[in-house]
Amino acid sequence: MPFVAATRSLGAAGLFALSVLRASKPTRDFFAELTREIYKIGARSLPIVAAGGAFVGLSVTLLGYRALETYGATGQVSALLGLGLYRELGPVLTALLFVGRAGSSIAAELGLMRATDQITALGLMAIDPVAKTVAPRFWAAVICVPLLTGFFISMAIAAGYFEAVHVIGIDSGTFWQTMKDSVDFRDDFLVAFIKAAIFGAVSALVAAYVGFHAEPTIEGTSVATTRAVVNASLLVLMFNFVLSALLFRS
Amino acid sequence: MRGPRLEFAVGAFLLLALASLLVLAIASTNNKWGFGGDSYPLKARFSTIGQLRVAAPVKIGGVVVGQVSDIGLDPQKFDSIVTLAIDSRYKDLPADTSAGIFTSGLLGESYIGLTPGGDVETLKAGDEIALTQSAVDLMQLVGKYMFAGGGDKTAPASASTSATPTEEIP
Numbered sequence: 543m544p545f546v547a548a549t550r551s552l553g554a555a556g557l558f559a560l561s562v563l564r565a566s567k568p569t570r571d572f573f574a575e576l577t578r579e580i581y582k583i584g585a586r587s588l589p590i591v592a593a594g595g596a597f598v599g600l601s602v603t604l605l606g607y608r609a610l611e612t613y614g615a616t617g618q619v620s621a622l623l624g625l626g627l628y629r630e631l632g633p634v635l636t637a638l639l640f641v642g643r644a645g646s647s648i649a650a651e652l653g654l655m656r657a658t659d660q661i662t663a664l665g666l667m668a669i670d671p672v673a674k675t676v677a678p679r680f681w682a683a684v685i686c687v688p689l690l691t692g693f694f695i696s697m698a699i700a701a702g703y704f705e706a707v708h709v710i711g712i713d714s715g716t717f718w719q720t721m722k723d724s725v726d727f728r729d730d731f732l733v734a735f736i737k738a739a740i741f742g743a744v745s746a747l748v749a750a751y752v753g754f755h756a757e758p759t760i761e762g763t764s765v766a767t768t769r770a771v772v773n774a775s776l777l778v779l780m781f782n783f784v785l786s787a788l789l790f791r792s
Numbered sequence: 793m794r795g796p797r798l799e800f801a802v803g804a805f806l807l808l809a810l811a812s813l814l815v816l817a818i819a820s821t822n823n824k825w826g827f828g829g830d831s832y833p834l835k836a837r838f839s840t841i842g843q844l845r846v847a848a849p850v851k852i853g854g855v856v857v858g859q860v861s862d863i864g865l866d867p868q869k870f871d872s873i874v875t876l877a878i879d880s881r882y883k884d885l886p887a888d889t890s891a892g893i894f895t896s897g898l899l900g901e902s903y904i905g906l907t908p909g910g911d912v913e914t915l916k917a918g919d920e921i922a923l924t925q926s927a928v929d930l931m932q933l934v935g936k937y938m939f940a941g942g943g944d945k946t947a948p949a950s951a952s953t954s955a956t957p958t959e960e961i962p
Contacts, residue, residue, distance in 0.1 A: 577802050585805035624820055689809035696812045699820055718819070727821040735813075 558672075558751045562680050565673035575678035583644035583679070584686030591690045592697045594639050595632075599698030602626055603705040616710070620717045621724035623702045628730040629790060632695040633687075634782050637741035639694075640687055641774040645749035648679050649770030652753030653763035661754070676750045680743065687742030688735040695734070733789045740785065741778050748774040830880040831858060832917035836891045836904070837871045842927025844893050844902040850876050852906045857882045860904060876904060887913035890923035895930070902927065 566572070606622040652675060655661050664671040699721075706712045725731060749770040756766035817823075841863065850858040858878035865872055878885070888909030895902050906921075915921070 577799060580805065581798055581802045585801055588805065689806070689813070692809055692813040692816060696816050699816070721820050722822055725821045727817065727824045731817055731821045 555747070555751050558754070559747050561672050562676050562747065562750070565670055566677045566681060567673065572673070572678060575674070576682055579678045579682035580686060583640075583647070583682055584689065587640060587643050587686070587690055588693060590643055591636055591639055591694050594635060595694035595697035596701040598631060598635060598694075599623065599627070599701035600705050602631065602698070603702040603710075607706070607710055616712060617716045618720060619706055619710075619712065620702070620721040623699065623706075624721040624725040625730065627695045627698050628725055628734040630782065630786065632691050632698070633734055633737040633741055634778065636691040636694045636738060637687060637745055637778045638775055640683070640690060640742065641745045641749070641771055641778065644683065644686075645745045645770050645774045646767050648683075648746060648749040649753035649756070650763060650767045652676070652750060653756035653766040656754065656756050657758045657760065657763055659758070672754075676754060679750055680746045683742040683746030684739050685742075687745070688738040691734060691738035729790070736789070737782070737785050740781060744777050744781055745774040748777055831861075831877040832880055832883060833861065834876045834878055834885075834915060834917075834919060834921060836874050836876065836921040836924050837866070837869075838874060838893060838924055838926045839871060840926045840929070841872045841874060842893055842902055842929055843895070844874065844904070844927060848901060848903050850878065850904045850906060852882070852908065857906070874904070883914070885915045886911040887915055887919075888923065889915060889921060890925065891921045892925035893927035895927075 602623055603619060606619040606626075607616055610616050610618055610622070652661075655675060661671045661675065664674055703714075703717060706717055707714045752766045752770040752773065753763075756762040844860065844863065846860055846863055848860045849856045850860065858876055860874055861877040862875035863872060864875075876891075885906070886909045888911040890907045890909065892905050892907070893902055894905045909923075
């Protein structure tokens with residue numbers, strides 16, 4: 543009965559998400575853990591996100607220039623760059639990079655904790671293992687992914703500016719003004735960061751769930767890491783479509 | 793890495809991230825922070841609105857002064873009623889202001905252009921603009937131009953060239 547099993551695992555994941563929310567209490571210990579996690583999964587992800595953003599900005603500018611050249615509208619390339627980055631590419635690619643870099647480490651850490659019985663030990667000492675290990679990682683992801691998205695987009699726009707103005711030869715004033723005219727503060731800018739926060743929550747929850755419930759063996763840890771990356775990436779892409787359909791009306 | 797150094801690293805990361813968000817918001821968006829903003833409504837009736845859509849800009853002399861907030865159809869007269877949200881800074885528009893639907897460029901977006909008149913009376917919030925000019929459908933114009941002269945040989949297309957050669961051909 544694959545359908546029943548799938549529904550049950552979905553329900554288990556939902557209950558796990560609820561328990562994470564219930565376990566998030568603003569104690570001193572929580573903030574100490576949160577700070578450490580923001581450093582580990584946020585600040586340390588900065589280089590890869592910045593480099594990724596720069597290359598995406600370069601290639602989108604080249605692609606947009608090639609496509610718009612047909613209509614003699616190369617001045618519009620920054621509108622394409624800005625809208626594309628804010629609406630889809632920025633949040634999605636940042637979340638995918640985040641899943642690869644931080645989601646895998648969350649799953650591996652929790653899986654190893656499970657394999658070495660640390661999670662059971664926490665429970666024996668009457669410390670809620672979800673509150674101690676999962677909640678800080680979850681909130682760190684919710685905070686960090688929007689901030690990393692901001693980095694990604696600014697690096698992409700900077701790289702796109704370099705490509706468009708200094709390599710292709712589009713006027714600098716046209717570049718900025720076209721972008722400003724097409725990117726709306728509410729409909730594009732804010733929505734990008736709402737999306738990013740949701741992607742952060744989804745990827746951290748999936749990674750933590752998979753790691754937390756890993757088989758307590760060496761192999762179980764590796765399976766959990768793979769599963770975290772695959773499932774979280776897929777869920778991010780699916781959520782992206784749903785959010786785009788809901789949030790962008792025009 | 794623990795304690796003060798860790799906290800410093802996290803603080804630096806958060807500051808840097810928030811600064812980049814601020815720069816992005818200022819440099820790359822249209823800076824419409826306001827939620828709602830100060831504006832007042834005006835109405836205008838058009839027989840056809842063409843490609844005009846909600847949130848299209850309203851311009852006076854090319855400068856954006858507001859946007860289209862609603863488009864509806866009069867259930868009796870079957871005119872479209874366009875509601876404009878005009879920025880409150882421009883609240884002294886003359887009562888004989890006229891409105892027209894124009895297109896920026898050949899394929900560009902539609903917008904509403906207002907042309908202020910010279911009346912000393914001003915339009916109040918909710919008033920209707922009496923003088924309107926509906927959208928010009930480019931494809932319909934082209935169609936008329938092409939098929940209008942289909943019956944006789946003196947088609948409008950040949951009128952644009954000088955008259956003498958057309959008379960010499962038959």
